[in-house]
Amino acid sequence: MKHPFAPVFDKHSRLLVLGSFPSPRSRENGFYYGHPQNRFWPVLAAVFGERLPATNEEKRSFVLKHGIALWDVLESCLITGAADSSIREERANDFTPLIEAGIRRIYVTGKAAHLLYNKHCLALTGIEALYLPSTSSANRAHWPLEKLIEAYSVLR
Template identity: 35%
Template structure:
């Protein structure tokens, strides 16, 4: 999936009892190759969520990680359905097609907050205007975002009040 070909997101991971929806931009090449959300070994998503949920996500197989996340009330998806991009940097995204975030949010009756993982994802927040949801802009969990883990976690801990 590397190169500048068309890249597509994964299906949403969401149960009706989700209270928080975490939205990334578009999976990077490591994630696309693995067929898993946040598969790059230096992406801090899973350690961040482990710290917030108190569940041993890093020790679990991928399917079990997703199940544990959903049991904690967290849903995952991406704001971009498909795009062209060389490599994994959000700055290189071209010709993007958006996912229907509003439709997914409205299908989750217990949803209380939507958290955007990084600035590129956060630009899609307008899709959710008028919905009674808290909107959170989080620093990216990507290794390209060089903010220290502890500083990221400080902001990401906001998710805990919805779980």
């Protein structure tokens, strides 16, 4: 499966937040962290003290306003549903355009994204990725909303 949408960034983006690969629901919705139970957008809204963006355009504007770029580690892979553990035959995205645009710090959301970034991208970018916990609803028991907000406050 090939990644279905482009990265979100502009000349003011300094932080890059990477997931592993879009979930089926995100692919269906056409934007990052598109599953309604994923807590990414509520966490960012709380971190920056703003209202929750609702539409894809509002989400795009939100991250760009705060100097954040969004993308995923993988350009393509074989994946079953949304299970990162099923990823194989992975191929990483080329981050050169984002680095050249001014990205200075990279964050990865979840263990799979962290492992995939270190395996495929670290040597190419030369930028150590900082780990952030997954905002997936499957991670609720280990990372309640308040703890996620605290962890993601490094983006502020």
